[in-house]
Amino acid sequence: MDERPVIVWFRRDLRVADNPALLHAAGVGAPVVPVYAAGWERDDPWRPGSAGRWWLERSVAALAESLAALGAPLLVLPGTAEQELPALAGRLGAGEVVWNRLLEPNVRVADARVAEVLERDGVATRTFNAGSLFEPEGLFARSGRPFAQFTPFWRTCLSLPDPEAPLPAPARLRGLGLGGGAAASMPDQAGSSWRPGDTGVVWYPGEPGGGQRLGEFLDCCVAVYHSGREVPAIDGTSRLSPHLHFGEIGPRQVWEAVRRVEEKAWRGRRGLPADPPPGGAADPTEGAESFLRQLGWREFAQYILFHSPWIPEAPFRPEFSRFPWQDDPAGFDAWAAGETGYPLVDAGMKQLLTEGWMHNRVRMVAASFLTKDLLIPWQEGAGFFWEHLVDADLANNTLGWQWTAGSGPDAAPYFRVFNPALQAGRYDPAGEYVRRWAGPHTPSRPIVEHDRARVRALAAFHGLREGRS
Ligand SMILES: Cc1cc2nc3c(=O)[nH]c(=O)nc-3n(C[C@H](O)[C@H](O)[C@H](O)COP(=O)(O)OP(=O)(O)OC[C@H]3O[C@@H](n4cnc5c(N)ncnc54)[C@H](O)[C@@H]3O)c2cc1C
Incomplete structure (x- = not known):
């Protein structure tokens, strides 16, 4: 068996469940080295802002805890991936570096450079989809051009086979025993002085917090989401956006959990035993469908950015x-x-x-x-x-x-x-x-x-x- 370590490069997929790159690495059988590269290019305009960095720091710490419990401590490196990964792969004699794809144009360019350097050094690379329900490459309108409107885009997505079921977390990881030498906290320059105010809303950055938020939302609010989502004074929406952004929970996990709630509601309607719909909604699936449509907007946003990479700076029209x-x-x-x-x-x-x-x-x-x-x-x-x-x-x-x-x-x-x-x-x-x-x-x-x-x-x-x- 190939004993050369496999490096798993984490970015905005800060979770151990439904993480195809991590599960692949676990399946190879060789030692697994999870890595987070915390540096940014000096001129990168899309370095996270102060609130985002506050979140990120905590999310990386939560990931480090989960990975350590599985047996492979997270290595947090201070430089950019381009600086750090080839050097680390060389030092460890790694056979493969794997990661989950992101769709932002600047990230895709940087990824291609990282892959090129690694492959030139004889290190295999492999990437996976963890961040979208429907990947944007092959989806086009009848005209052959990318969709520019949400409704036909989403109708087409929904006509495709359902998104794959979420993957389990690896039961255990074989670490490399980097032990006490491994740094698991973010370097100072990645930190932030921002703090959320004391308003009653408590954020729990990290995978456990994301799972908990989803559970609470499904219990209290999804059934009445279609009406509650427009009322800013109440907690009618999921507040999953930061968890989804940092990949502490994946869209396939959310999709499947919501579908399960819907199925239960339908079973209830046909007279089979099921709990009464929360919130007493007349049609218990209406809220869930409306919520899945918002996940569709997230897919659409990624799709548009993928096909029109100039739009963070310049108008789409x-x-x-x-x-x-x-x-x-x-x-x-x-x-x-x-x-x-x-x-x-x-x-x-x-x-x-x-x-x-x-x-x-x-x-x-x-x-x-x-x-x-x-x-x-x-x-x-x-x-x-x-x-x-x-x-x-x-x-x-x-x-x-x-x-x-x-x-x-x-x-x-x-x-x-x-x-x-x-x-x-x-x-x-x-x-x-x-x-x-x-x-x-x-x-x-x-x-x-x-x-x-x-x-x-x-x-x-x-x-x-x-x-x-
Ligand atoms: C001017 C403007 C700026 C925005 N900036 C951001 C941003 O930086 N990050 C961000 O995640 N969302 C952004 N949104 C979209 C939306 O406001 C947030 O996703 C939503 O308010 C997050 O709250 P929630 O998780 O409770 O949403 P829910 O209503 O519970 O929706 C569930 C998930 O669906 C996705 N979603 C919902 N609405 C949209 C939408 N309109 N477009 C794309 N995805 C959506 C989000 O991932 C969200 O977490 C912006 C909207 C506007 C009008």
Whole structure:
């Protein structure tokens, strides 16, 4: 048997269950060396922001604990993968380096370089899918071009065979006995001074925390998700986004768990024994279906980024490069501090600054305010979110911002300018969310008058359509 060690390179797949690269390595029979490369290229604009680094540090520590318990301690190395992996493979005489693929364009380029160097040194490489339900390579619209709209994309995905069942965690790993020499904590430069505020929401970064969150959501909320998801004052959504982003739980695990809840509900309907549906929903599968559709948006975001790798910087619709964006530092600062005078926007920004998370409905309203009421480029808002969200994710954040700004695929129609006051009335009618977050700090005078700002935005969009700007 080949006794040369197998290196498992962890990135945003910080879990031991449903981890195909890890399970493959365990099956080889040779010693397994799990590695996390904690360094970033100096010029990498997509290094995690401060909230993301806070999360990452804890997630890596949780992974290290799980791996140590399985028998193969995690080696955390301070440099980039390109610097560290070939050197480590050489030092250990590794036969193979394996990892799970990511879809971000810059990551794919770096991966190809790492693989090239390793293979040149005679080390085999092998990659797996752990992060998506439906990989984006072979999926195209009837025209032969990539999908640019969610509904046909998702309909096509759902016509494919179901995603594979999640894989078990390895029962045991044969480590290399690197023992006390192995560092399992993140180097200082990867740390962050960000801390979540004391708001009652407790984040548990790491695989056990992700599993627990999913379980709680399935018990309390999935059956009524379709109605609860639009109410920012309640815990109607899963809050799984940071866990999914860092791969502490995989989409196949979530998919399967939700399907199981659905099956149980259907069995209950046919008169077979099953617990009553939580929340008393009339159709117990409606919430689950609505939730799986949101996982579909996550797939769509990854798909769009894969096929249009320029979109974190430039508009998906090229005509938007002519949009008359404004330079408005004072407006940006007021928005970022939650001091626009529009309570729902301000409450959302305060939730973001405190929890590192914001409800989806409020993300849309806050993003619309920045891009349409203030005409500030969506890239500036996306950058701010990147720094402050614990779930900052290049695919989802880019799609969310471009969709709201009108420049993205399947975007909100250009004439749809969210009215922050009406949105508050509809989705937070009792003002509970606003009171919790914006409290008394909101200045009474709005920084722009929405009706006037809307007319200005519509004129700008109209000019774009007419080719005048
Ligand atoms: C301007 C803007 C920026 C955003 N930035 C991010 C980001 O950086 N990271 C991020 O994960 N999501 C982002 N979203 C999407 C969405 O707001 C969050 O995924 C969601 O609020 C996370 O909360 P949850 O886990 O409770 O979601 P749930 O409603 O419980 O949904 C379950 C999962 O589905 C996925 N999902 C849900 N909605 C979307 C969506 N619209 N697009 C893509 N995936 C979705 C997420 O992985 C989420 O965890 C953004 C949306 C907007 C409008």
